[in-house]
Amino acid sequence: MQVPAQFEYRRATSVQDAVALLARYGSESRVVAGGHSLIPMMKLRLAQPELLVDINDLAELGGVRVVDGELRLGALLRHAELLACAEAGERVPVLHDAERVIADPAVRNRGTVGGSVCQADPSEDLSAAFCALRAVAVVRGTDGHEREVPMRAFFRGPYETAVGPAELLVELRVSLWSTGSAYVKVDRRSGDWAVAAAAAALRLEPDGTVADVGIGLTAVGARGFVAAEAEDDLRGRAAGVDAFARAGRLAAAHCAPVADQRGPVDYKRHLAGELTVRALARAADRTGVPWR
Amino acid sequence: MGIGLSFFTEAVGAGPRATMDVAGFGMADAAELRIHPSGSAVLKVSCMSQGQGHETTFAQLVAQELGISPHEVDVVQGDTDRTPFGLGTYGSRSTPVAGAATVIAARRVRDRARTVAAALLEVAPEDLEWDHGRFGVRGVPGAGATLAEIALAAHSDLELPAGVEGQLDAACVYNPPNLTFPCGAYVCVVDVDTGTGQVRVRRFVAVDDCGVRINPTIVEGQIHGGLADGVGMALMQLMAFDGAGNHLGASFMDYLLPTAKECPSWELGETVTPSPHHPVGAKGIGECATVGSPAAVVNAVLDAIGVRHADMPLTPAQVWRAMQGRPLRNDLAVE
Amino acid sequence: MEVTLTVNGREHTREIEPRLLLVHLLRDDLGLTGTHWGCDTSNCGACVVWMDELPVKSCTVLAAMAGGRRVRTVEGLEGPSGLDPVQTSFIACHGLQCGFCTPAMLMTARWLLDHDPDPSEDDIREAVSGVTCRCTGYENIVRAIRHAAAGGSP
Numbered sequence: 208m209q210v211p212a213q214f215e216y217r218r219a220t221s222v223q224d225a226v227a228l229l230a231r232y233g234s235e236s237r238v239v240a241g242g243h244s245l246i247p248m249m250k251l252r253l254a255q256p257e258l259l260v261d262i263n264d265l266a267e268l269g270g271v272r273v274v275d276g277e278l279r280l281g282a283l284l285r286h287a288e289l290l291a292c293a294e295a296g297e298r299v300p301v302l303h304d305a306e307r308v309i310a311d312p313a314v315r316n317r318g319t320v321g322g323s324v325c326q327a328d329p330s331e332d333l334s335a336a337f338c339a340l341r342a343v344a345v346v347r348g349t350d351g352h353e354r355e356v357p358m359r360a361f362f363r364g365p366y367e368t369a370v371g372p373a374e375l376l377v378e379l380r381v382s383l384w385s386t387g388s389a390y391v392k393v394d395r396r397s398g399d400w401a402v403a404a405a406a407a408a409l410r411l412e413p414d415g416t417v418a419d420v421g422i423g424l425t426a427v428g429a430r431g432f433v434a435a436e437a438e439d440d441l442r443g444r445a446a447g448v449d450a451f452a453r454a455g456r457l458a459a460a461h462c463a464p465v466a467d468q469r470g471p472v473d474y475k476r477h478l479a480g481e482l483t484v485r486a487l488a489r490a491a492d493r494t495g496v497p498w499r
Numbered sequence: 500m501g502i503g504l505s506f507f508t509e510a511v512g513a514g515p516r517a518t519m520d521v522a523g524f525g526m527a528d529a530a531e532l533r534i535h536p537s538g539s540a541v542l543k544v545s546c547m548s549q550g551q552g553h554e555t556t557f558a559q560l561v562a563q564e565l566g567i568s569p570h571e572v573d574v575v576q577g578d579t580d581r582t583p584f585g586l587g588t589y590g591s592r593s594t595p596v597a598g599a600a601t602v603i604a605a606r607r608v609r610d611r612a613r614t615v616a617a618a619l620l621e622v623a624p625e626d627l628e629w630d631h632g633r634f635g636v637r638g639v640p641g642a643g644a645t646l647a648e649i650a651l652a653a654h655s656d657l658e659l660p661a662g663v664e665g666q667l668d669a670a671c672v673y674n675p676p677n678l679t680f681p682c683g684a685y686v687c688v689v690d691v692d693t694g695t696g697q698v699r700v701r702r703f704v705a706v707d708d709c710g711v712r713i714n715p716t717i718v719e720g721q722i723h724g725g726l727a728d729g730v731g732m733a734l735m736q737l738m739a740f741d742g743a744g745n746h747l748g749a750s751f752m753d754y755l756l757p758t759a760k761e762c763p764s765w766e767l768g769e770t771v772t773p774s775p776h777h778p779v780g781a782k783g784i785g786e787c788a789t790v791g792s793p794a795a796v797v798n799a800v801l802d803a804i805g806v807r808h809a810d811m812p813l814t815p816a817q818v819w820r821a822m823q824g825r826p827l828r829n830d831l832a833v834e
Numbered sequence: 835m836e837v838t839l840t841v842n843g844r845e846h847t848r849e850i851e852p853r854l855l856l857v858h859l860l861r862d863d864l865g866l867t868g869t870h871w872g873c874d875t876s877n878c879g880a881c882v883v884w885m886d887e888l889p890v891k892s893c894t895v896l897a898a899m900a901g902g903r904r905v906r907t908v909e910g911l912e913g914p915s916g917l918d919p920v921q922t923s924f925i926a927c928h929g930l931q932c933g934f935c936t937p938a939m940l941m942t943a944r945w946l947l948d949h950d951p952d953p954s955e956d957d958i959r960e961a962v963s964g965v966t967c968r969c970t971g972y973e974n975i976v977r978a979i980r981h982a983a984a985g986g987s988p
Binding site: 208209210211212213214215216218239242243246247249250259261263287310311312313314316317397398 | 851853855874876889
């Protein structure tokens with residue numbers, strides 16, 4: 208029987224209340240939303256917070272909507288809610304691709320978008336998707352001040368983010384610059400963590416030129432979940448099999464996978480390239496612009 | 500796409516106790532069958548169901564032998580304070596051994612019932628004919644007694660014949676003359692993504708011969724589960740250790756079981772070759788599908804990628820490396 | 835701390851430790867042992883119950899987090915006119931063997947049919963993919979849920 212260590216439990220009544228609680232207890236406090244990353248870690252005593260701040264009552268943190276040309280996702284948005292949002296799926300299909308392969312439906316009913324990125328697990332699916340999209344995280348502190356952190360600067364390392372000890376992630380904002388996007392994952396079994404995965408977001412000119420591109424990589428040790436060298440190489444080129452293959456080779460060359468029971472380094476590096484190519488091709492298909 | 504075939508014969512149950520043993524214990528099992536004065540029965544067996552439906556299958560065996568309804572048979576198991584001793588349930592051996600003990604105990608009940616019925620009907624035992632739960636008097640239509648009437652008589656003030664103390668209860672410790680040999684032929688069709696090494700089981704056809712099927716629904720359920728287990732073994736179940744000796748598959752997060760999405764809709768067929776080593780011709784079935792299905796799945800993957808051999812589990816990484824002639828050491832997590 | 839929650843329409847108040855998991859509150863404090871407790875890592879799904887009308891894994895929900903919420907367990911599945919059609923269908927189709935996954939499968943199936951009365955085989959497999967079964971190979975579970983969708987007569 209796995210049981211967490213003792214802790215104090217408080218249910219936040221507002222974002223300000225949550226942040227105040229976090230400020231009072233400092234680094235020994237943790238926010239719990241879906242709990243599907245934190246509670247298992249607490250059971251294994253990998254996490255032993257003294258205070259758990261439950262934010263599930265904070266309706267203001269929920270929901271997904273398009274405002275000012277941006278898709279805005281509340282930190283408390285459940286995975287299943289994002290998956291059920293047709294507009295999000297149409298405007299940024301990479302998010303639906305990723306959501307479909309996160310765990311299983313019961314977990315997705317509970318787990319939250321904000322919790323997933325705040326966990327900062329190197330194998331987490333949405334992180335690469337948000338980085339490919341150049342999403343922005345909105346973080347609120349004790350004085351009610353909000354600051355924006357680009358997702359590409361959000362992850363400080365495994366299980367570490369830019370969110371401070373007395374701050375709360377409140378929203379993720381996705382600028383709708385991409386006209387096609389996709390997420391492709393290889394797992395050992397449905398619901399498992401990725402062996403490797405790639406996210407791609409593209410904006411193509413009518414002639415097929417890559418006006419802008421974002422490429423995110425999951426579970427292969429890409430710095431900040433991003434294949435920056437591949438993006439730089441592809442931008443301005445004509446979308447095509449050869450250009451995507453080049454991007455794939457660059458993505459593979461610049462990632463740093465670690466061998467584990469999901470596979471050896473050479474295989475994961477191969478997947479980084481192969482999945483980058485596939486994600487780019489699917490994203491390009493979705494732009495509706497002829498390519499190749 | 501690849502197609503894999505496997506054929507198997509499993510040696511199931513147990514052999515004579517003098518030649519097969521476990522740690523000095525003979526591989527026998529036992530059954531005790533008690534017949535109430537009402538004709539209903541209580542069967543106590545030395546094996547234990549974990550969901551295989553012994554309560555149903557064993558009740559059916561008694562019902563078939565005694566011509567009563569399976570609903571009239573109460574099956575008691577899993578408590579050696581109340582049940583006979585035996586080697587229990589594993590390796591598909593419950594029906595082959597404890598099931599055989601059950602049948603023989605029921606036949607002994609029937610033999611006693613014949614003797615009691617002869618006294619009750621005042622005829623010679625050899626003049627009685629057994630017909631679906633009733634001993635009738637040969638050549639005298641209408642004359643006879645049901646098992647319930649005979650059971651009541653066995654508890655009554657009737658003068659019982661020599662050698663019968665009363666009641667119909669009987670028991671059997673079954674010393675198997677030989678193993679039973681279920682067999683099967685399986686065909687698996689997989690799709691392999693050669694760019695990633697991912698495998699999808701598209702179809703799976705399993706033809707099993709477990710002899711006489713006492714309860715076809717239960718038999719099919721056993722096969723379904725075994726086939727899924729085989730897919731898990733073939734594709735995803737890894738027992739690896741890190742350099743410090745930690746087991747890397749110590750929870751269901753890392754030791755993967757197939758979900759409904761990894762399993763196709765199983766297509767089953769059957770042949771029926773009664774076992775000559777079992778009183779009703781049944782053979783074991785619980786384990787059979789786990790014997791045949793990993794081989795069929797692996798063979799299908801190898802057919803798809805044109806490789807002669809690769810070790811299970813055929814994870815995407817293993818398939819990809821096998822395609823390049825550099826198979827992984829699956830017993831090591833890290834290389 | 836004190837927690838008050840509604841389980842199968844009935845309100846319960848209990849004094850608990852904050853670290854108590856919902857699955858243990860249901861089983862050990864309320865005696866509702868129909869909800870099973872399996873892997874502890876939110877993989878096996880044996881602990882699925884509804885919380886505020888959604889299937890969740892109760893081994894990964896703190897009982898404290900269920901305070902003020904509505905929980906429905908397999909004990910609350912049977913209606914005034916008898917067993918739920920998913921229950922009679924699991925019986926009719928031999929949809930269970932050992933029974934360990936069955937309560938979670940039933941709760942998941944009921945939710946699916948409430949939201950999609952005519953699910954395809956693929957829809958069913960996706961819906962139950964968070965609940966592991968080691969007995970049935972899922973075949974008769976899928977059949978049972980289709981059977982329930984078709985009316986669920988025994």
